[in-house]
Amino acid sequence: MRILKMRQERIKRGWKQSYVSERIGLTQTAIHDIETGERRPSFNVLLKLCKLFEIEHGEIEQFFSEPDNNNPQS
Numbered sequence: 001m002r003i004l005k006m007r008q009e010r011i012k013r014g015w016k017q018s019y020v021s022e023r024i025g026l027t028q029t030a031i032h033d034i035e036t037g038e039r040r041p042s043f044n045v046l047l048k049l050c051k052l053f054e055i056e057h058g059e060i061e062q063f064f065s066e067p068d069n070n071n072p073q074s
Helices: 005-012 017-024 028-035 043-053 057-063
Strands: none
Touching (some): 005 028, 005 043, 017 028, 017 043
């Protein structure tokens, strides 16, 4: 199971999965599935995540890639 950079960024900000799920209108399980790559977010969810995490649309691909293995939080 791969953990995406989205998880690293969420942890860095001190957010729990429940916080993200409440802000974008998904279940906590859905957030977990997106973070592990088991689920691909819809376009509307991508837009909400971009707004919440304050990322530019051009950074989406990088945001959902695998993190640097040198980071102990991954």
